[in-house]
Each structure stands twice: as C-alpha cells, then as structure tokens.
Amino acid sequence: MGESLYQSVGLGGKNLRDDTLKVQRRLVLKGYSLGKVDGMCGRRTIAAIVSFQGTFLRKPDGLINPNGPTWQRLEGAVAAPAVAGAKSTPAPPPPPKVPVPQAKRSDKFTDLITAPPKNTINVGLSAVSNRYMFEKFGAPREAFAADCQPITNVALKAKLTTASVGPFRVTGMKPVVDSLATVMADVREKLPEIYSVLGTAGMLCCRFVRGSTTSISNHSWGSAVDLTLSGKLDIRGDGKVQTGLTLLAPLFNARGWYWGAGFPTEDGMHFEPSMSLLNQLAS
DSSP states (O other): OOOOOSSOEETTSOOOHHHHHHHHHHHHHTTOOOSSOSSOOOHHHHHHHHHHHTTTOSSOOSEEOTTSHHHHHHHTOOOOOOOTTOOOOOOOOOOOOOOOOOOOOOOTTTOEEEOOOGGGSSTTOOOOOHHHHHHHHOOSSSOOOSSOBOOOOHHHHTTEEEEEOSSSEEEEEHHHHHHHHHHHHHHHHHOHHHHHHEEEEESOOBOBOTTOSSOBOGGGGTOOEEEEETTEEOOTTSSEEEHHHHHHHHHHHHTTEEEGGGSSSOOTTEEEEOHHHHHHHHO
C-alpha cells in the first residue's frame, strides 16, 4: 500500500490512531478478525498482531515498529538487495501456480472450547480486590489510563524483579514471580508439550481493567500474568477459552493461583495469585 508508520503499534506501543488504523486494515486484509476497525489498539488487535507474528517469528512480542520486519511483512514489501553497477533486466514471468491441497491445520492447544462453568474452576479460591491491593501495597501510580504506564511508587518498585520463570521472562513482584516459576516447573513436568509452546503477553502493566475507567488491573502491581499458546492470545469476553488453558488451570489452582476464566467477564489468558496465596506471599 506504500504507507509507513510514524510510531510503534501494539503491546507497549505509542498506538497513534492513524498508525493503528493502517495496521488494522492490513490485518483484516490478511484474514484476521478484529471486530471494529476504529484506530484503537485493543486486545483483539494485539491478539491479531501476535498471531500474525507467530507465522514467522519464534517469539512474537505483539509490537510493530516502523520499518520493522512485522510492518514489512504486513506491507508485503520484502525486496531483494540491489547490486551496485548491475544492469536491471526484466524479471521472467512467474510460472503458473498449481493449487496444492492443504490439510486443515489444527493446534490442539489453541483450539477454542466453551469456557467451563464458573463453579467448576478456582474451587476454594477467591480473586483479589482492588481495595485489598491498595491497602496492602499502595497505589502503583497517581493516575491510570487504558494503556500501560510505568509504576511511580518507589516502595513498590523496590519489590519488583525481572527473571526467567522457565519458558519466558517476566517483570513483577518478586514473591509472585517466584511462585509463578514454581507453577511453570509443574507444567514442565506434567504438561511438557504445553510448556514448549508457552509464552506471555506481559505481567507488569499499570492500567485500568479493559473496558473500565474505575477498576485497576492487578497487572498494575506486577501480580498477574497473561499467557499465550503457540504465540496466540485467548480473546477476553467471548465465552470461549483455548483448550491448553483448561489443562493449565488445575496446575495453577493447585498452587493457589486464580484463573481469569472465573471473572464476571471471562479472561482465559489471565492468571493471578488468589487472596489466600497473596496473603501468604505478602507475609
């Protein structure tokens, strides 16, 4: 299409409206379902970016940089380098394309199924409230927005760490990161196939809960993690979850972690310490 981006788009990007529209239009042309093309870089757009990157990157990061490899592939403009002093000659016409039957690919871990009934998951565990988080750890920053912003609370910053938990690295509250590493060790032992395709869409992100202007996401304290399987994000609020997440949830629950599929608005990719576990970690 011959256009360019001014700033980055996607997870942690600048997400200017015009840039986001350019990305959304190209993703739609490539067959990705985004809902409304509105210039707002929401979860569906980020999920589509991660899914698209998964076709050519080993570790998708959900971010498109101006003139970066993801943007170039969206544009379809990957040209061969020019050779100095060479004469240009017309390229021979391409050979006719012969259709090759393709088997429909199915990823057993990212296939979607109906979310399990809420009374069958997180048994004996309760989610952590904003009130508890503010009373226990203080406000991560003075004001919040829909997009990620940095922590400004100096005392809370001191509790953060960046470390590998096995299949990926995260930044979050140290006791929570340590607990997550324990869960990942369980996954590696009991679900090695899932362990091999596990990734993350992030842990620390100061922002509102998606769709709210009052509730603060527990990502703001670095005490929640969003998971990807084979580079794909599970879409929030569609009542469906990736099959692999239903297999992971019991291992998380066994270690005291709460699965976001139990929230009023289903959030299958999301896991966070339950109230009882966070009380234990905080002490």
